[in-house]
Each structure stands twice: as structure tokens, then as C-alpha cells.
Amino acid sequence: MTWIADQPFSKNSNFTVAVYGANDLIITKVGGITDKADAAQQIFAEIKSQSMHTGRRIFLAQSFTTDGSVSNHAEMCILAAVGAENITYIRCTAPNCKFCKETLQAYKVNNGNAGPLDGKSQVGWRHPFLRISFGTQLPGTPDQQLDELKEIHRTGEVPARPAYGQRSSGDPASGNFFEVTFD
Known part of the structure; x- marks a missing residue:
């Protein structure tokens, strides 16, 4: 996570990495990520150079909703993709917004960003499992x-x-992630 946080691409978007299951990793950013993204290619190169893919699978989580201006926060992309109960540990490159922090706590996810710092106010935030949105x-x-x-x-x-919130128009998509293969 420290390596990702130190990269220029991380300055424009919050990235999140979670331990999925016993030892696998799931990675994403605000709005989800695909394997075609330049940042993903840089992350893959670092994973390979450090042999972090040995003995574990690596996954990418994509967006889980298309509800207008509502943001797909990175933490929530991962929860929507694999379910909170399957996350052993999660950490972001920036402090969690209050909505993400509350949701991670409510679903008892071990959050590496837990603590007194809160991320900035959010224009939009969507719940990963329920039809509700919040934001400025x-x-x-x-x-x-x-x-x-x-x-x-x-x-x-x-x-x-x-x-204060807004009912969302559709159910969030679950299972929107895929495994990355390394040669």
C-alpha cells in the first residue's frame, strides 16, 4: 500500500487494497479499475517484481453502480464485489470518508484507516449493498x-x-471483480 500511495497516479484517485479471504489481494480505486488502466499496469509490474503474486491470487474490483453523480468509493467497490465478510483487512491511500468509515465499522471490516482522521466531505457516496446515497x-x-x-x-x-439521503434507483452490482493473471 505504501508503494501505491507514493506513486503519482495515486495523487489523483484514492486506491484501496484488501486482503480477500485468507491471503488473496483485491485492488481498486475510486470508480473501480480495469486491467487496461495505466495505474493497473504499474501495480502489476510492482507485484511481479516483488513476487507478491506467488502463493496468492490478485483481483481487481470494478464499479458497482451507475447512479448519476454518486461516487463509487474504492472501499465500497471492494465490499460490493466480494462481500464484507470475505475481507480480512482493508487499507486506502487516503483517510476514509465518514460514510465509508461508518460502513466498514458497521460490517465489522478490519480497517487499516480506522482512527481519528476523516477524509474530506463527499459530493456523492453510494452504499455497496443497499439502495441509499449520501453526499453534499x-x-x-x-x-x-x-x-x-x-x-x-x-x-x-x-x-x-x-x-437526508436519497433512495437509489437500482441495486448495487455484486461480484463485479476479476482475477488478474501473471505470466
Whole structure:
């Protein structure tokens, strides 16, 4: 993760790496990533040079929703792809936004970014499993929205008329990831 955080491509987009299952890795960035992306090619070269692919599989997570301006945060791309229960550890190149941090905590994901630092306010954020979105483009303060998200996590249900969030138009896509092969 430190190597990715130090790369120029990481300055433009938050990247996330998670341990998937016992030892495999799943990698993505905000909006998801494909194997054709220049950043992915650089990451693959580093993985090969360090033999990090030996004895484990490497996966890339892609976006999980096309809901307008709602952002596919990197952490949520991974959760949507493989399920929270399959993540052993997750870490981002930048602090988690409050919505991601709350969701990782609610689903009991071991978060390497847990702590007092919060990422900046978000224009858009989409839940990886439920039909709900939050962000600065919606009514309410970030704290009011976060309280509503906490209540949704507590009950497991999205209200018919959220006070601060917005019901999303479709279900998030699950399983949107693929294995990278190394020669």
C-alpha cells in the first residue's frame, strides 16, 4: 500500500487494497479499475517484481453502480464485489470518508484507516449493498446524513423517504471483480 500511495497516479484517485479471504489481494480505486488502466499496469509490474503474486491470487474490483453523480468509493467497490465478510483487512491511500468509515465499522471490516482522521466531505457516496446515497449534493449536514446512515445500518432497512439521503434507483452490482493473471 505504501508503494501505491507514493506513486503519482495515486495523487489523483484514492486506491484501496484488501486482503480477500485468507491471503488473496483485491485492488481498486475510486470508480473501480480495469486491467487496461495505466495505474493497473504499474501495480502489476510492482507485484511481479516483488513476487507478491506467488502463493496468492490478485483481483481487481470494478464499479458497482451507475447512479448519476454518486461516487463509487474504492472501499465500497471492494465490499460490493466480494462481500464484507470475505475481507480480512482493508487499507486506502487516503483517510476514509465518514460514510465509508461508518460502513466498514458497521460490517465489522478490519480497517487499516480506522482512527481519528476523516477524509474530506463527499459530493456523492453510494452504499455497496443497499439502495441509499449520501453526499453534499443532498440536504442536511454531513453529521445528519451520517446519523441517518448509522440508523440504516442499525435497522438494516432504508426508509421509504429518507430525511437526508436519497433512495437509489437500482441495486448495487455484486461480484463485479476479476482475477488478474501473471505470466
